[in-house]
């Protein structure tokens with residue numbers, strides 16, 4: 620914006636002494652206008668990019684091009700539709716006090732032990748995860764942070780290849796909903812809706828931007844403990860190990876209440892990875908309702924382990940307390956790297972790093988490299 624202003628001055632031959640300095644531009648913009656910057660309305664996903672690239676290809680005949688354009692347009696319409704569905708939900712929640720719309724985002728890579736010295740650049744980092752809940756009804760934001768030694772970022776990966784972990788469609792999240800339903804009978808129904816990846820327009824995304832902005836402002840700021848990241852957010856809760864429940868216990872083992880079933884009550888195969896809408900109901904905990912398109916009807920999947928009526932879900936049988944998730948030790952190499960940096964860190968922080976559980980077996984599904992999608996080193 621400032622560049623545009625300077626160009627305007629130049630084009631209009633305004634005398635240099637009258638041209639405001641850059642900082643004045645920012646100052647006026649910040650203090651005298653109720654304005655802020657907004658991301659563009661149409662954002663692009665991987666699919667959009669691939670459409671764009673293919674359309675630019677000269678070898679493509681006009682007929683093929685037309686097909687591609689039609690596909691691309693229907694993709695854009697679908698993404699717009701999903702965003703509209705979201706807006707409708709939010710609107711409804713504002714007039715219906717019993718409805719709440721929550722949007723979530725898991726930011727996975729906030730590296731810890733960020734020092735200004737050169738050596739630390741090449742050392743493995745302890746990753747901090749930030750889970751953000753954006754409550755559309757009252758516009759409040761809640762951030763929960765934990766480090767990778769407390770818990771990972773998804774369900775247990777081995778359950779099924781059909782499950783899509785990044786998008787919470789896995790069986791673990793469904794068990795979590797069942798558990799919440801049972802614990803809080805006032806919740807009558809939970810709907811989980813998935814937007815098109817890359818077109819999510821998530822308010823929670825703004826939290827990432829906020830952290831990045833704050834960090835850039837604080838030039839040369841070092842990150843000594845996970846607590847330093849928490850300081851950057853206004854409302855932030857640190858999550859301890861005890862908070863991570865082992866929801867898998869609800870469906871694994873013969874005595875478990877539920878079972879992982881892939882066929883609907885109509886005996887049709889259901890694919891969780893392609894579903895866009897999941898529903899669970901207080902009235903009928905253990906039943907899972909799924910849609911693979913917002914236009915279609917719900918498929919019902921019965922997750923009761925026992926098919927006969929007498930053995931089915933009963934409130935009394937539901938475990939009141941769930942076991943806590945197994946700890947996720949960090950690798951020995953990572954622990955070694957972190958400890959090697961302690962001479963540059965105040966002694967008050969040493970115990971935290973020395974007490975991190977480590978293991979020589981790499982049993983983690985968390986990326987070791989710095990391929991996080993939110994922060995450059």
Ligand SMILES: [Zn+2]
Pocket residue numbers: 662663664665666667668694698817818
């Ligand atoms: Zn797209």
